[in-house]
Amino acid sequence: MRRPRLKLITIPWELEVPTLGLASLAAVTPPDFDIAIVDLLRERLHLDEEVDLVGITASTPRITAAYALADLYRARGATVVLGGHHATAMPREALEHADAVVCGEGEVSWRRLCDDFLVAKSRVHGVYRDPPPDLGTLPQPRLDLMHLERYGRFYFPLIASRGCPEVCTFCFAKRMTVGYRTYPIAHVLEQVRRRPKSMLSCYFVDDNLPADPDYSRELFAALAKTDVRFGMQARNEFSQDVTNLEQARAAGCVLISSGYESVNQSTLEGTSKRADVRDYREVIANIFRVGMLPSGNWMFGFDWDTPDIFQRTLDFLDSTDMMHCSFTTEIPFPGTSAFRKYEREGRLLTVNYDDYVGKDGVVVRPKQMSPEQLRDGVRWLAREYYSLARSVRRSRKGFANHKLPSLGGPLLKGPAYLGLNAFQWWQWHYRMVPSLQWLYRRLVSVNKYRFFSDLFRGTNFWASQAPEVGGPAHHSDWAFFSKQGFKRGRQFPLVEATEVRAPRA
Numbered sequence: 001m002r003r004p005r006l007k008l009i010t011i012p013w014e015l016e017v018p019t020l021g022l023a024s025l026a027a028v029t030p031p032d033f034d035i036a037i038v039d040l041l042r043e044r045l046h047l048d049e050e051v052d053l054v055g056i057t058a059s060t061p062r063i064t065a066a067y068a069l070a071d072l073y074r075a076r077g078a079t080v081v082l083g084g085h086h087a088t089a090m091p092r093e094a095l096e097h098a099d100a101v102v103c104g105e106g107e108v109s110w111r112r113l114c115d116d117f118l119v120a121k122s123r124v125h126g127v128y129r130d131p132p133p134d135l136g137t138l139p140q141p142r143l144d145l146m147h148l149e150r151y152g153r154f155y156f157p158l159i160a161s162r163g164c165p166e167v168c169t170f171c172f173a174k175r176m177t178v179g180y181r182t183y184p185i186a187h188v189l190e191q192v193r194r195r196p197k198s199m200l201s202c203y204f205v206d207d208n209l210p211a212d213p214d215y216s217r218e219l220f221a222a223l224a225k226t227d228v229r230f231g232m233q234a235r236n237e238f239s240q241d242v243t244n245l246e247q248a249r250a251a252g253c254v255l256i257s258s259g260y261e262s263v264n265q266s267t268l269e270g271t272s273k274r275a276d277v278r279d280y281r282e283v284i285a286n287i288f289r290v291g292m293l294p295s296g297n298w299m300f301g302f303d304w305d306t307p308d309i310f311q312r313t314l315d316f317l318d319s320t321d322m323m324h325c326s327f328t329t330e331i332p333f334p335g336t337s338a339f340r341k342y343e344r345e346g347r348l349l350t351v352n353y354d355d356y357v358g359k360d361g362v363v364v365r366p367k368q369m370s371p372e373q374l375r376d377g378v379r380w381l382a383r384e385y386y387s388l389a390r391s392v393r394r395s396r397k398g399f400a401n402h403k404l405p406s407l408g409g410p411l412l413k414g415p416a417y418l419g420l421n422a423f424q425w426w427q428w429h430y431r432m433v434p435s436l437q438w439l440y441r442r443l444v445s446v447n448k449y450r451f452f453s454d455l456f457r458g459t460n461f462w463a464s465q466a467p468e469v470g471g472p473a474h475h476s477d478w479a480f481f482s483k484q485g486f487k488r489g490r491q492f493p494l495v496e497a498t499e500v501r502a503p504r505a
């Protein structure tokens with residue numbers, strides 16, 4: 001008898017990084033299965049390949065595509081399971097497209113589900129919700145099942161902890177997991193050891209890696225004995241203590257990304273961020289001084305934000321050494337307390353998940369400005385921050401800081417910082433400038449075809465199969481993936497409130 005075939009599929013947002021979630025599930029899958037992990041933006045999915053069990057992951061802005069794919073596989077007789085953040089928030093909705101939905105951290109439920117499947121596929125149904133796994137017993141994620149050579153060389157995912165002890169209103173972390181738990185340090189070191197040598201740097205996907213100072217001290221001491229170079233996410237209080245930063249730097253940390261969220265103290269308090277904006281300047285300067293890149297995430301459109309928030313943020317950034325930023329409107333993801341609040345107040349402009357993209361997409365009616373002001377304010381800020389003059393200034397500062405790392409050798413240090421800024425510039429401008437949108441569309445759709453082995457794998461299901469099985473009549477890969485607004489005229493629209501349909505939790 002042939003072994004049951006399992007496909008684990010991710011529908012990423014953009015050309016991103018290897019998905020650790022699916023690699024973690026693959027690691028606990030019983031050996032009875034033939035497993036393949038497919039990243040839909042990295043390779044072609046041949047729908048006619050025989051498959052018995054399909055697991056699909058997608059975040060909210062890709063969930064509509066995930067549902068369509070799930071419907072297709074079910075129509076073809078496969079058993080379909082959905083998991084991840086969105087499915088956890090909306091299990092009943094997800095169950096309309098799948099035989100089973102796994103809520104929260106997946107390992108324990110997935111193992112149980114696979115065992116059910118091996119007994120009889122009809123046993124796989126309904127919502128699986130189990131206690132989170134003991135991180136000390138988890139095997140190494142099976143990243144070897146992904147085509148790692150198809151991803152960039154700067155981001156190999158590592159993980160040392162799960163969860164976050166904080167309770168920010170817009171964040172889903174507390175719904176996904178219980179408290180904050182850490183992996184044994186030996187497990188992390190083994191992840192580091194197994195990374196492909198072609199990877200120039202790694203990234204810890206942990207929400208807040210150094211949430212437990214004792215653990216992080218021990219981890220950094222152990223990492224300092226390796227040659228790994230990495231980025232991580234840390235709350236800003238970690239960076240107030242220069243000793244912490246020096247330990248992280250000695251361990252190989254080159255970038256600290258923090259959710260500063262706002263320069264408006266009322267916003268920090270209103271969203272339970274538990275931070276003091278007066279500390280931010282010192283925190284950013286500390287990171288830079290120790291020789292790491294400070295990267296900041298900023299959100300706009302909260303109830304306490306007035307139209308001057310954009311100028312205030314730019315002034316703040318100009319006066320700091322912040323090297324890298326991401327800007328977005330507030331996106332209340334389903335399952336968060338923010339989502340429930342806006343829903344109660346009737347302020348959600350849309351619950352079409354394709355619009356929950358962030359950046360300049362407005363999905364909530366702001367209190368103290370119009371939706372247009374919010375969208376244009378974020379765009380203005382991104383344009384200004386990534387203007388040529390500011391990019392050059394930041395790159396020069398980076399070049400002059402002798403403690404900062406130089407990817408590719410000292411001569412390439414300046415160009416590397418310019419490249420980082422140019423990349424961010426591009427990420428914003430292809431959303432705002434129609435000709436760059438056009439170019440981006442082409443780049444994404446041809447991406448899959450640059451790999452010789454994929455050229456002869458037959459058609460991808462997005463191209464022709466969907467209408468045949470009653471799925472949505474999309475005519476090309478791109479048309480399907482671009483639903484959320486890359487089509488001309490639909491670029492992150494300000495959707496009218498009439499489009500609201502009630503989501504089911």
Ligand code: B12
Pocket residue numbers: 011012013014016017018019020021022024025054055056057058059060061062081082083084085086089102104105106107110157159163170171172173205206207333334356357358359
């Ligand atoms: C690293 C990261 C990224 C990276 C890489 C994403 C990737 N390809 O993995 C980058 C920077 C590219 C990124 C981008 C974005 N991200 Co992000 N990201 C994360 C982060 C910090 C870690 C993800 C991770 O690797 N976790 C570790 C693994 C082990 O856990 P996991 O992925 O959750 O998988 C477990 C379970 O979810 C479950 N599971 C997952 N899938 C499946 C499938 C099946 C079948 C089953 C059974 C179980 C299952 O089992 C897994 C093992 O326990 C999370 C926050 C977090 N801590 O999870 C946010 C998070 C996932 N991102 C989020 C968002 C919104 C985005 C963006 C949309 C942001 C934007 N506006 O551009 C994009 C879109 C990404 C996409 N894939 O479409 C949100 C998702 C919210 C939501 N409701 O969907 C999160 C939760 C952040 C937050 N707190 O709000 N992200």
Ligand code: SF4
Pocket residue numbers: 164165166167168171172173174207208235259
């Ligand atoms: S500190 Fe970060 S990860 Fe923790 S709850 Fe707040 S936003 Fe989420």
